[in-house]
Amino acid sequence: MPVTDPLSSRRSGGTTSARRRATATKVATVSAVVTASLAVLAGADQHMADTGRLDAGKTIDLSTEVQPQQSAQAVAFTLPEIPQIPGLTPGTLPWEPHKPAIETRPRTVRPVAGALTSNYGSRWGAMHNGIDFGDALGAPIAAVTDGVVIEAGPASGFGMWVRVQQDDGTVGVYGHVNEILAQVGQQVHAGDIIATVGNRGQSTGPHLHYEVHHPEFGPIDPAPWLGGRGVAIESLGGE
Template sequence: MPVTVPLSSRRPGTSRRRRVASRAATVTAVVTASLGVLTGAELHGSSDSRETRLEAAPDLLAAAPNTDQFAATEPDRFTAFTPPEAQRPQAVPEPVLWEQHRIATEAARPRTVRPVGGVLTSHFGQRWGAMHAGLDFGDPIGAPIAAVTDGVVVEAGPASGFGLWIRVRQDDGTIGVYGHVDDILAEVGQQVRAGDRIATVGNRGYSTGPHLHYEVHHPAAGPIDPLPWLAARGIDVLRSPA
């Protein structure tokens, strides 16, 4: 009975051809990736010439990994390209600088100030048999009067007993009254900020000498003592002004 011997399914040289094909595919992938990086550099303003990149191509081919070891090696890593303009110091636009300055100045400014530089001469309460509903500050005629808080002028002009006055709706909803003023420097509806000059000290109305009479009126309680109200906002009017 004849014996059948199975022939090998592989032809001579098949394994070698596969290794060569695998290596060729790997080289193609590396070259393609490298050319992609070079193309990206050209698009982003790289100073390398085209001739220099072409001369570097044989080196890239020589650096291709061996096919038999490719699976065991770490994949190539490419350095990200940074365009030259991104490496230059970036100047801040002038409008942005001005806005930053404005914000810093606004955050640093006081929200409550002393109304005048003169000393406290009379307190809130009963005086000469009548209610004295504010604080008196002695100061020369013409001395500046400042808005105590941010607010809106709601009245400015003649007033019984005060000669002339200014009334300001303050930032907390109270009304600040400035009486016996000599000159009015603000008008009704004007927005004022703490420290803005709104009038000058006078001696008008029922007054025994030049001074500012300052009151604080609460919407629900009426006139309240300005001394603790100012103290709660960081202003100690009992201390002599600097």
């Protein structure tokens, strides 16, 4: 009669054998991987030793053989060239011809275009403290110098006047005006139109009566004062 192992014995023996075989397979696989890795590392070390070995007596020139990687990729940097303006003289800026006119305009101008008709001094038994310019009614009157308007309106004997504190401290008086075109406190420049020629007050015809009052000496002759500032006034007969 054949001997039959119990089912439990067969199962136990079969499981143990299978586990042993699986363990042996894993060990063999790991050993193979480790061996292959060691071989690769050994080969790499040998390659580095071969390539890094120097011939006996050979000298390394660091200036030619060893160069930073960046030096091979260096890019030269130069400043951009400033474009030149054609026809421009060196040292001359293109906007110089367009500087404000205030730098070249005259400091003193003639108040009206009309001719001198009366001098400064004694006239008809009284003192004539200014000079007269005959001109058409409504002709423009210009500020003689830079200054500030200090009075503008009615005035005894002149009908209407404009008084300007001038750039040298004197006061310019514009009398017998027909229309006032400036206001008190206004800053004016030489040549600015401040009024028009009139025939108001004690006047025998359209004209401008112009006076210059010095802060220390009072009224002075406007003709030499204007001449000293570059505006020549011809002397003619009385009014």
